[in-house]
Amino acid sequence: MPRRISINHDLCRGCNLCLEMCPKQVFQESSEIGAAGFRLKQVALPDECTACGLCELYCAGAISLEPLPPEEFADIMAQEERRTSTGQRRGGWKEVDSLLEPGRYFMAGNEAVVEAALAAGCEFFAGYPITPANEILEGMSRRMGETGGRFIQAEDEIASVYMILGASWAGLKAFTATSGPGFALMQEGLSLADMAEIPCVIVNVQRAGPSTGQATRPAAMDMREARYGSHGGVQRIVLYPDSVQEVFDMTIEAFNLAERFRTPVILLSDGYLSHLAEKVAVSGCVKVFDRIYVPGRPAFGPTSDSSVPSMPRFGDGENVVATGSTHDVSGKRSTTNPTVQENLVFYLNRKILEHREELVDCEELFLDDAETAVVAFGTVGRSAKWAVKEARKLGRRVGLLRPRIVYPFPSQRIKELCRTVNQFVVPEMSQGQMVHVVSEKVARDVVSLPQPNGQIIDPRRILKYLVEGVW
Amino acid sequence: MKKEVLFSGKGGQGLGVMGRILALAATIEEKEVASSSSYGGEVTGGLSQSEVIISDEAIDFPSVLDPDILVTVSQDSYDQLISHTDCRALLFCDPGLIDPDHNREGPGLILIPAAEQAVENFGKSQFANMIMLGAVVALTQIVRPESVAQVIGQEFKAKSPELNQRAFAIGLRIGGEASQCPVGDLANREH
Numbered sequence: 001m002p003r004r005i006s007i008n009h010d011l012c013r014g015c016n017l018c019l020e021m022c023p024k025q026v027f028q029e030s031s032e033i034g035a036a037g038f039r040l041k042q043v044a045l046p047d048e049c050t051a052c053g054l055c056e057l058y059c060a061g062a063i064s065l066e067p068l069p070p071e072e073f074a075d076i077m078a079q080e081e082r083r084t085s086t087g088q089r090r091g092g093w094k095e096v097d098s099l100l101e102p103g104r105y106f107m108a109g110n111e112a113v114v115e116a117a118l119a120a121g122c123e124f125f126a127g128y129p130i131t132p133a134n135e136i137l138e139g140m141s142r143r144m145g146e147t148g149g150r151f152i153q154a155e156d157e158i159a160s161v162y163m164i165l166g167a168s169w170a171g172l173k174a175f176t177a178t179s180g181p182g183f184a185l186m187q188e189g190l191s192l193a194d195m196a197e198i199p200c201v202i203v204n205v206q207r208a209g210p211s212t213g214q215a216t217r218p219a220a221m222d223m224r225e226a227r228y229g230s231h232g233g234v235q236r237i238v239l240y241p242d243s244v245q246e247v248f249d250m251t252i253e254a255f256n257l258a259e260r261f262r263t264p265v266i267l268l269s270d271g272y273l274s275h276l277a278e279k280v281a282v283s284g285c286v287k288v289f290d291r292i293y294v295p296g297r298p299a300f301g302p303t304s305d306s307s308v309p310s311m312p313r314f315g316d317g318e319n320v321v322a323t324g325s326t327h328d329v330s331g332k333r334s335t336t337n338p339t340v341q342e343n344l345v346f347y348l349n350r351k352i353l354e355h356r357e358e359l360v361d362c363e364e365l366f367l368d369d370a371e372t373a374v375v376a377f378g379t380v381g382r383s384a385k386w387a388v389k390e391a392r393k394l395g396r397r398v399g400l401l402r403p404r405i406v407y408p409f410p411s412q413r414i415k416e417l418c419r420t421v422n423q424f425v426v427p428e429m430s431q432g433q434m435v436h437v438v439s440e441k442v443a444r445d446v447v448s449l450p451q452p453n454g455q456i457i458d459p460r461r462i463l464k465y466l467v468e469g470v471w
Numbered sequence: 472m473k474k475e476v477l478f479s480g481k482g483g484q485g486l487g488v489m490g491r492i493l494a495l496a497a498t499i500e501e502k503e504v505a506s507s508s509s510y511g512g513e514v515t516g517g518l519s520q521s522e523v524i525i526s527d528e529a530i531d532f533p534s535v536l537d538p539d540i541l542v543t544v545s546q547d548s549y550d551q552l553i554s555h556t557d558c559r560a561l562l563f564c565d566p567g568l569i570d571p572d573h574n575r576e577g578p579g580l581i582l583i584p585a586a587e588q589a590v591e592n593f594g595k596s597q598f599a600n601m602i603m604l605g606a607v608v609a610l611t612q613i614v615r616p617e618s619v620a621q622v623i624g625q626e627f628k629a630k631s632p633e634l635n636q637r638a639f640a641i642g643l644r645i646g647g648e649a650s651q652c653p654v655g656d657l658a659n660r661e662h
Contacts, residue, residue: 104498106504217509386531386532458536
């Protein structure tokens with residue numbers, strides 16, 4: 001949508017880059033010759049301007065695009081809505097037939113990711129091989145050929161993440177899969193996805209680190225990175241299942257959440273869960289959410305009610321700039337205005353946090369009268385469940401809280417538990433990461449049970465702690 | 472009933488396949504099953520393990536804690552397992568690949584010359600895993616042999632299901648013969 005274009009002739013160097021760069025030929029040379037001895041530029045076709053900002057970007061400072069006053073802006077938005085009203089509104093919940101025959105399957109965690117992604121409507125995968133996530137890349141290369149989607153083995157993880165972001169703007173549901181070292185490389189792309197509100201799913205099959213560490217061994221060492229790894233640190237949605245059935249169900253959920261909130265969603269797995277094979281029940285119909293598109297609506301926040309804005313795709317005819325720089329609702333860059341910056345950052349958090357009640361999903365066991373609560377995530381939850389059940393048999397008042405959605409962290413639920421619980425125990429396949437998140441939320445004794453040895457935690461070890469207090 | 476099975480050896484010996492076939496056979500019988508494998512970075516030649524848990528009830532912890540059946544087909548894995556486990560488990564090993572400790576106390580050392588039989592019958596040792604699996608199934612009845620044969624038919628559809636089924640049948644026979652004598656004597660049996 002148009003902007004007010006102004007040219008400061010004192011700063012113009014006569015380089016003609018504005019003429020070169022403008023895809024709509026908005027600028028022309030005038031016959032007037034300036035003080036420096038070259039022809040001055042003028043705005044010849046202001047109505048053609050799409051506010052892409054290329055002129056401003058390339059100009060040495062003479063050209064500036066200014067937002068229109070609100071009433072003029074509203075007029076233009078109304079015009080724009082009429083112009084594109086021939087387009088169809090699309091998106092929302094729908095039910096689709098499962099690609100797999102309904103029934104019981106026996107599959108490994110990584111296979112479940114592949115099948116569930118296809119069930120959720122994924123049509124694009126880009127990735128780079130890394131243990132222990134390889135079977136996902138391998139499976140997608142085979143299955144995309146069968147289902148008509150696109151598969152690209154990229155040159156590295158940085159390229160992978162940007163490819164899925166591009167595919168997402170082209171209207172496809174897209175994901176990539178990696179492990180710790182690759183996930184670190186993807187962080188920059190993820191912050192672009194945060195800023196430009198690009199729905200996508202990243203599966204991080206965690207392995208023992210730091211760095212290349214022990215490539216084939218499981219760990220949960222990216223629990224903080226998944227939330228805070230990216231520049232800017234806006235709210236993330238992070239899921240961590242504990243069984244192959246949950247991997248299947250939560251992969252579909254990850255796509256749905258990404259599309260609903262227009263945000264990257266991280267699905268965590270680990271070197272154990274990825275190769276664990278269990279039964280998976282596949283139902284005949286899958287509930288999926290497609291991103292909402294309303295022709296003519298602004299493509300970015302902030303929205304006044306923190307709702308998620310309409311997302312067009314390339315080719316819809318909307319004039320949209322997708323940028324990682326601070327921008328207004330049309331995507332126009334605004335790189336110095338403090339109000340625009342602050343409103344945007346608060347909005348990116350709010351659009352998720354204002355729905356946080358919907359984003360609480362915990363498995364709970366024996367918490368009604370528990371004095372000690374084990375808080376476990378993902379695979380460690382399996383060890384913890386065994387240990388808690390055994391401890392109950394020995395008469396200990398212990399319970400289990402396992403958030404399937406790790407972030408937004410279920411703060412409210414864990415605070416409620418403080419009525420009976422006086423000690424929280426956090427076993428982890430790391431040096432202790434989530435223990436800090438738990439202790440941030442509760443004014444109770446919080447004990448870390450760290451095990452960063454590249455092995456899943458022997459449940460008898462947790463039981464020993466619950467009974468004898470020894471780790 | 473809950474049975475925990477651990478296959479252990481070197482990468483490349485087909486331990487993952489043994490675990491997978493056994494697990495799939497148990498799913499046919501509507502049991503709860505969890506199966507996992509672990510391997511080193513080098514894949515072929517490094518220590519490799521495959522675990523299967525078969526239970527009538529939901530499986531809380533999906534890894535082996537207290538094995539009922541151990542199958543080991545390399546000296547390294549044998550040495551490692553023997554020092555870590557008590558004598559409750561049945562221990563299957565291949566005497567062609569391992570020099571077992573005959574002084575091991577308890578009932579459960581069972582010697583199955585799978586590699587030797589594979590070379591004798593097929594000219595190559597790669598069918599040893601199915602022979603070993605046949606012997607394990609015959610001696611423990613952890614799943615029905617028909618279930619395993621059916622799974623082999625499905626899983627090796629593109630390769631050679633007949634040869635693998637024959638190898639499995641040879642294993643069943645060896646296991647059947649081994650079960651004729653008391654388990655305690657198995658350790659000292661001449662092969």
